[in-house]
Amino acid sequence: MRLRLIILGILYVAALRAATYSPDNLPIPYLQDKTQYVSNPDGILSQEAVDSLNLWLGQMEVAHGVQTILAVVERIEGGDTYEFCMALGRKYGIGSKQQNTGLIILLSTGDRAYYILTGRGLEGTLPDAICKRIENHQMLPALREGDWDEAMLNTVRAITRYVDGDDSLVGSTDFDDTDDTVALIVFIGCMAFGIGLIFFAIWLDNRKKSYCPSCRQHKMKKISSYTTKNKRLGIKTHHDTYRCSNCLFTKELHWDEDLHSGNGAAAAGGALGGSFFGGGGHSFGGGGHFGGGSFGGGGAGGRF
Amino acid sequence: MKTLKSMMVAILATMALTSCTYNKLVEQEEVVAQKWADVQTQYQRRADLIPNLVNTVKGYAAHESETLEAVVAARTKATQITIDPANATPEQIAAYQAAQGEVSQALGRLLAITEAYPDLKANEQFSELQAQLEGTENRIAEARRLYNEAVQTYNVSVRKFPNNIWAMIFGFDKKTPFAAEAGAEKAPEVTF
Numbered sequence: 001m002r003l004r005l006i007i008l009g010i011l012y013v014a015a016l017r018a019a020t021y022s023p024d025n026l027p028i029p030y031l032q033d034k035t036q037y038v039s040n041p042d043g044i045l046s047q048e049a050v051d052s053l054n055l056w057l058g059q060m061e062v063a064h065g066v067q068t069i070l071a072v073v074e075r076i077e078g079g080d081t082y083e084f085c086m087a088l089g090r091k092y093g094i095g096s097k098q099q100n101t102g103l104i105i106l107l108s109t110g111d112r113a114y115y116i117l118t119g120r121g122l123e124g125t126l127p128d129a130i131c132k133r134i135e136n137h138q139m140l141p142a143l144r145e146g147d148w149d150e151a152m153l154n155t156v157r158a159i160t161r162y163v164d165g166d167d168s169l170v171g172s173t174d175f176d177d178t179d180d181t182v183a184l185i186v187f188i189g190c191m192a193f194g195i196g197l198i199f200f201a202i203w204l205d206n207r208k209k210s211y212c213p214s215c216r217q218h219k220m221k222k223i224s225s226y227t228t229k230n231k232r233l234g235i236k237t238h239h240d241t242y243r244c245s246n247c248l249f250t251k252e253l254h255w256d257e258d259l260h261s262g263n264g265a266a267a268a269g270g271a272l273g274g275s276f277f278g279g280g281g282h283s284f285g286g287g288g289h290f291g292g293g294s295f296g297g298g299g300a301g302g303r304f
Numbered sequence: 305m306k307t308l309k310s311m312m313v314a315i316l317a318t319m320a321l322t323s324c325t326y327n328k329l330v331e332q333e334e335v336v337a338q339k340w341a342d343v344q345t346q347y348q349r350r351a352d353l354i355p356n357l358v359n360t361v362k363g364y365a366a367h368e369s370e371t372l373e374a375v376v377a378a379r380t381k382a383t384q385i386t387i388d389p390a391n392a393t394p395e396q397i398a399a400y401q402a403a404q405g406e407v408s409q410a411l412g413r414l415l416a417i418t419e420a421y422p423d424l425k426a427n428e429q430f431s432e433l434q435a436q437l438e439g440t441e442n443r444i445a446e447a448r449r450l451y452n453e454a455v456q457t458y459n460v461s462v463r464k465f466p467n468n469i470w471a472m473i474f475g476f477d478k479k480t481p482f483a484a485e486a487g488a489e490k491a492p493e494v495t496f
Contacts, residue, residue, distance in 0.1 A: 082442060132435030136428070297442035300435040 022077040023087035030069065034288025037061075039071040044109055049149035056156050064169035066122065067095045067290065068103040070156070072148060074110045081106050081115035081301050095119040095293025101169060102293035105155065109148060114139060115301030116155070123298040125166040126159065131300035134158045143304045209242065214249035221245055234259045325470045332458040336479055339451040343482075344386070346444040347404055353440060354379045354411075357433050361414065364424035371414050378403075378410040394480040401482060411437070452481040 019025070021041070029036035037057035038050045045053075057068045069088065076084045085104045088094070095102025100121030107114045116131040138158045142151035163169065210218040220242040228237045236257040243250045358372050382403040387396050415434070418424050425431070459478050462471045470476075 086446070128436045128439035129432035131439075132432050133428075136431060295446075297444075297446040298439055299442075300439055 020075045020077050021071075021073045023084060023091050026071060026073070026088065028069065028092065030288045032287050034286060037068050037070055039069060039073075042072070042074045044072045044074065044107075044148050045152060046149050049153055053152060053156055056160055060160055060163055063171050064101070064163050064166070065096055065099050065171055066101045066103055066163055066169065067293070068105065069094055070105040070152065072107045072109070072152065074108070076106075076108045076111060079108070079111045079113065081108060081111070081113045082117070082297075082299075084108075085115050085117035085299070086295055086297065089117060089119070089293075089295040092290045093292035093294070094290050095121065096291035097293060098291075099170065100293040101125075102290075102295060103159070104295075105152070105159075107143075107148065107152065113301065113303045114143070115299060116159075117295055117299040119293045120296045120298070121293070123296070125169065126162055126299075128298060128300045130162060132302075134162075135300060135302055140302075140304055209253070212244035212247065212249050213251070215244060215247040217244070217246050219244045219246040220249075220251070229259070325467050326474065329458075329461060329467065329471060329474070329476050332454070332461055333476065336451070336454045336458050339447070339454040340387075343444070343447040343451050346440060346447045347382070350407070350437070350440045350444065351379050351383050353433065353437055354407075357414075357430075357437065360427065360430050360433055361418060361424065364421050364427070364430075365417065368414075368417050371410075371417055375407070375410040375414050378406040382407045392480070397480045397482070408441075448482045455479045455481040 019041070027039055027041050029039060035054055035058055038045065038053050040050055053070060057070065060066045060068065069092075071088075078084070085106050088106075089102060089104055093102075094104060100119045102119035103122060103126075104115070104117040106117070114135065116126070116135065118126045118131065134155055138154035139151045142148075142154060207218060209222075210220045212218070212220050221244075222240055223243045224241045226239050228239070229235070230237070236259055238253075238255050238257065240253045240255075241250065242253065354375060358375060361368070362372060385400050385403050387400050415437075418430070461467055462476050462478055
């Protein structure tokens with residue numbers, strides 16, 4: 001038993017230790033969620049930086065069709081950042097096939113090396129010299145200070161400026177393709193169903209209130225209503241009187257309302273709507289796919 | 305009877321040609337030519353970078369004229385050799401490869417001596433030129449790899465039975481890939 005625990009412990013520690021990544025085992029979150037361009041398996045970048053990078057890279061794909069994978073890892077197999085990026089590009093075909101505008105940004109902190117690899121269609125927008133300039137001016141100063149977040153944020157910011165300045169790059173149609181149209185229809189359908197359900201519940205509630213237990217007809221109508229407040233308990237009590245227009249049977253209904261959370265029905269409706277919104281948001285962030293872009297070896301890298 | 309027989313032979317021959325063999329060989333030969341053109345483009349790109357590089361280095365290391373002249377000479381020699389891939393002999397490919405290999409070596413020596421000039425290394429223009437050169441060496445390696453792949457696909461087609469019969473009749477010869485050359489296909493080692 002004890003031995004097993006020790007073995008498990010060793011395995012756990014081994015799993016926790018930063019792995020050496022090859023293009024084959026580098027996690028690509030983009031495939032599961034197309035808003036995630038950053039692969040940060042060792043948690044080197046902060047979550048805030050990852051979120052910002054994802055946002056900017058997402059805008060770049062929508063506006064200019066530049067599909068990026070940004071990977072920050074502790075160590076890569078072989079230590080050659082160029083070979084790693086090329087193998088990654090070949091494996092996934094990052095970038096659209098028409099424009100070939102794939103972009104791979106790699107930082108291996110343990111190897112102290114980085115690379116910006118440009119797809120064939122990006123070599124005009126981001127020539128090697130420009131990649132080098134961005135690295136020298138934006139990436140290197142922060143890398144020397146060990147500020148990985150800043151290095152990547154500066155780099156992507158600078159790349160975005162160059163890409164934004166190139167009008168020949170056509171935005172991605174990826175975001176309104178059939179997949180998303182279907183997702184949108186499903187989303188609207190869910191919303192309509194949810195709203196319908198709320199109206200149905202209100203209708204059912206009213207129907208229950210209009211039911212006369214004496215003559216068994218739905219003829220009860222509210223004839224008077226007043227409320228009392230209990231500030232100490234934070235409760236508002238409704239006193240409603242209903243009378244049947246058929247047999248003149250009268251009943252009184254008392255119900256409490258929590259003053260802090262507002263109307264009970266509204267709260268339920270909010271929760272329902274919220275959950276539908278949540279579901280819709282999730283379906284919009286579906287897995288991304290790579291267009292089969294090719295890399296001819298453009299870009300620049302270096303060590304620090 | 306005789307006309308029927310000859311007609312059938314004609315039909316079979318047409319089918320054999322149109323369905324795959326001949327057209328496939330033509331297509332693959334075109335791919336090889338295209339990939340060869342890409343290789344030449346990248347070598348040309350490197351040749352175009354050299355004058356700029358030499359001038360930049362000259363400004364900082366004028367007395368290294370021997371190394372600088374070697375680069376220029378190798379470049380001149382290499383740019384004089386152009387090859388038509390459709391009828392290039394293995395010897396021509398080897399000569400082309402050797403000439404470009406000399407440029408690579410001369411460039412390697414040039415970049416090695418720049419290590420001794422901190423001012424040059426700090427020069428932004430030089431740093432960017434170096435990056436362009438490295439990128440171009442990478443592009444050359446990639447273009448050569450793709451050319452070799454295309455040649456291999458084509459050669460397999462040409463040698464396979466029954467394609468080899470058609471290849472012989474229509475004159476599709478085996479093509480020569482780039483031989484792996486010690487050091488030549490590698491980008492010059494540049495450290496910062």
